[in-house]
Amino acid sequence: MITPRQAARQRRHRRRLMLGATSALIAAGILTHLVMTLLPDRNTDPEPAAAAPLATTQVEATAARETGTPTATASATGSPTPTPTASSTGSPAPTSAATTTSARPAPTDSPRTKREPATTSQAGRLQPNTTYKGVATAYEAGDGNGACLFGPSPDLMIAAMNTTDYETSKACGAYVLVRAANGKSITVRITNECPLPCAPGQIDLSRQAFAALADLKVGRIPITWSLVSPSTSDTISVRYKTGSSAHWCALQAIGHRNPLARLEVSTASGWRQLSRTAYNYFISADGSGCGSAIRLTDIYGERLTINGITVRPNVVQPARVQFARH
Structure with missing residues (x-):
């Protein structure tokens, strides 16, 4: 039979064991916290500084565009020339x-x-590398002046373009290679407009140009034609x-x-x-x-x-x- 004094001694012993265990748990927790704090963070970018130069470059480039600072580039003579940018008005x-x-x-x-x-390409109806079909007729060109108002022509290898393909004078100054069905061809410069009834595709040649393709008595011949960029x-x-x-x-x-x-x-x-x-x-x-x-x-x-x-x-x-x- 346990006496009251023995029971009290056992209770004091159990309390000391419990306090010791609690202290050990607290110490272990503190130690764990310290270890985790000292370990490196695996979610952190390993090279954060590498992005800095790129950001700086982008900002500087953007600032240069916004301020419109002129940039020296080469002109036709090879000399540095300032390049203008968009004005503040846009x-x-x-x-x-x-x-x-x-x-x-x-x-x-x-x-x-x-x-x-x-x-x-900025072309309208007249497109490069395109062959057009039509007919050729002839007119008296005089000194070569016409609707394009270039003035007298140095030669009479010229022609008037039909109103449709003339396209509000866009054809003015164009060089056109005209080919006849007989195999003959001639290059003419457009200086005039051929009004209706000239049809799309039709070219009214000067008498001199028409004569290089066929007898003037024929009056009208089928042709194909295309733009050329001649040596001049x-x-x-x-x-x-x-x-x-x-x-x-x-x-x-x-x-x-x-x-x-x-x-x-x-x-x-x-x-x-x-x-x-x-x-x-x-x-x-x-x-x-x-x-x-x-x-x-x-x-x-x-x-x-x-x-x-x-x-x-x-x-x-x-x-x-x-x-x-x-």
Whole structure:
């Protein structure tokens, strides 16, 4: 039989065992916490610094675009030229391609002219590498002047394009290779429009050009024809129309190897495309851009920027440049 004193001694012993066990558990917990704290975190990016240079580069590049800092690039003469960027008004301005030297610069390129490589086709109805069918007729061409208002032609290997394919003078200045069913062919330059009843595909040749294909007495022959980009020593000139001034002007390009797709003038808010008339002049009705830099684009997408052409009505001013041959 356990006496009260023995029972009390056993209770004190059990309490000491329980306190010891609790203390051991607490110590083990603390030790575990310390070990886990000192171990490396496996979810952390092992190379966080590697991303920093990339972020810095992107920010700097973005800042350069937003501030519009000019970039020195090569002009047609090979000299560094600042490339303008879009203005604060959001108006279009020449891109970096505008100052890139063309892979095939004309030998007559001057410092006042910038060439840009061809981009996408700007052609309308007249498409490169396309064969058209129609008929050829003949007309008395006189001195070679016509609806395109180029003035007298140095030769009479010229033609008038039907109204449909003339397309509001887009065909003006185009060189066309005409082939007859008998195997003969002739290259002519479009200087005129052939109104109705001339049908789509029809070309009205000068009498001299028609005679190179068939007897004039025949009067009408089936043909096929296509655009060509000929070899030529001629260069482009620009002419302001009679009556042009700083308040209203109309201008045209003369002597371009390839059909002209658009004409733009430089303004305070960027490049402005001018509307083309059926008589082959581009008009600025409010005078904006009159006398400033001119940008020409052919149907192949090549652009030429010409400086130094002033408003001198009815004066042919040489630009001393030419589009690339295709």
